[in-house]
Amino acid sequence: MPTMDRRRLLRDAAAGTALVSAGGLTAALASPAQAAPPATAPLAAAPAGPGRGPVSFRWWGTSGWRVDIGDRTILVDPFLSRIDTGLFKGAFNPATRLDVRAGVVDSLVDRAETVLVTHTHWDHYMDVPHIAGRTGARVFGTLTAYNLGLAYGVPSGQLSPVKGGEVLDFGAYTVEVVGGLHSRNPSYSLAFPGVRVSPPPKPATIADLPEGDTLAYQLRVAGGPSVFFMGASDFVERNLTGLAPDVAMVALPNTTVTADYAARLLAALEHPKVVVPVHFDIFEAELRNPVPVAPGDREKLDAFIAEIRRVSPRSRVIVPEYHRAYRF
Template sequence: MTTPTSPTRGLSRRALMTSAGTAALGVLGGVAGTRALAADAAPASETRPAAAPSGFASFSWLGTSGWKIRTPATTVLLDPYVTRFDTGLAAGRFAATARLRVDAAALDRALGRAGSADGVVDSILVTHTHWDHFADVPHLARTRGAMVFTTLTGYHLALAMGVPQGQLAVVRGGEEMRLGDLVVRVVPSLHSRTATGALLFPGVRTQRPARPRTIADLPEGDTLSYLLRSPQGRSVLLLGGSDYDDQALRGLRVDTVALPVPSTDVTAGYAERLLTVLDQPEQIVLVHWDDFETPLANPPRTSDATRTRMRDLTEQIRRLSPRTRVVEPEYGTPLDLL
């Protein structure tokens, strides 16, 4: 989890979470626009296809690392955290005991009403089980009948939160799956760390626990990423935390990366290693930077400190890979990535 902050507060919420243990939430909204933070991409190298995105899939950012992906045959969600609730951050009193809750009306507004054609969800991909990635997943699975692909920890947590066993699939990395007309590769990944090198809410669940009630009841539980491919061969890598496993990414051909903005400098060579191992992808979409405890509205809100981090990351990418375009999404605005 990266940790966004509110521009209206004197205390940096990122700084607060870094000292408390770093966490973040993202959310969804509804109106328009994306902004390119870097120059347009230079011509692609000979090692990459010249074909542009074909409009095969629509990617709509749900805040944090969340996405709604629609193709002609399927609708897939990644880390669909839409409910916002107070964890004490705004008051400078982050509480691991903050109670979990679900805002069903917000989910219907963001994803389409349950039972409607627009609200159909076929599959949900989970990168890890911190609350800002997982808390809405059990409700969505129960109300929309979606299949949930998650870690062993996510499997046991979802069971404890009322998801039928038949809607749960455990993945660990290396799987190649067809979900409708998408091919999805599960990629082992890593979670970001606090300024001290610690991990917020570490742990795994190897058996069904008591029903989770607080945010601390949803541990990280290992982290995955997902590579989505279109029939035309284009690919998008969706990361859920601001770290990754270089070896797991090696050899993958990736056109676009959804890249979380880190909230600390603990992860060494964050941009450089990624650009090297992925051979300078055409496009990077910045995610996991928005404030998660303010009303949903475009443009997404964040703190001045986070904006500085976003600018610094963009400048690093431009310097290291001038051909790579960097995009800042807005809530609910379709992007043509495949």
């Protein structure tokens, strides 16, 4: 069987339990007190691979995930401090101090062996050095992520700079690094651009954490699903060729400056069986359900879901809830 056909077969056999329908959660967001319980639509269970236990995926808001493969834990963009910068109140303060809420972070991160960083803006990176110091996890990210880690005092032996194209073998799973792009604001620019080519002084404010180039990651679990993770809503189409994930965690586009975002993205990923929108929540609010969504972003989320269904009608759209364990 050709490689691409095998990937399609795996995707069509993708498994999951505790799946939340988009309509159910959207209703809950609009009127939590009156909404019906979210519908569930389990798929066939995936077989356990050799040498691993059950695989679960928990969303931690923004583009953050905890993935447990038996007793092994992978984190993607873990941002749990959720500090208030004024962003969702119309009073954004670039001089907001970086204040890691260790009690909150430690209550959720009991272990980690691998941390995957898509880019180094504060809402993706600021908790990573603390997590690395507490757990001994190895951190993968751009050269900027590497140099910022050194600035925080993370040992170089725990920092692994990557560029895109690497396929890394961890036994029970592999991680493919994918070169990506950060999303653009309405002025076709982005917040805090720039890279760190050497270790800077220890960052003090959110402006000290630049974008630093952007990556995406594809996780392939032995005997289980392949899952694509984005941390920002833009991409290099050619870099996605051949990935064909079973599940795609895709960032909500905040503007329309990226042409044909959903159509090009899902076509490049070969229309995954499951599509999970992320980065749509108020990520400065407490990590508690129902998921808080700003009014304008709720409209964008509904429009994005409708567009996904239009351009990829065979894909199942799942709008995640915080902390809920998903199995695909």
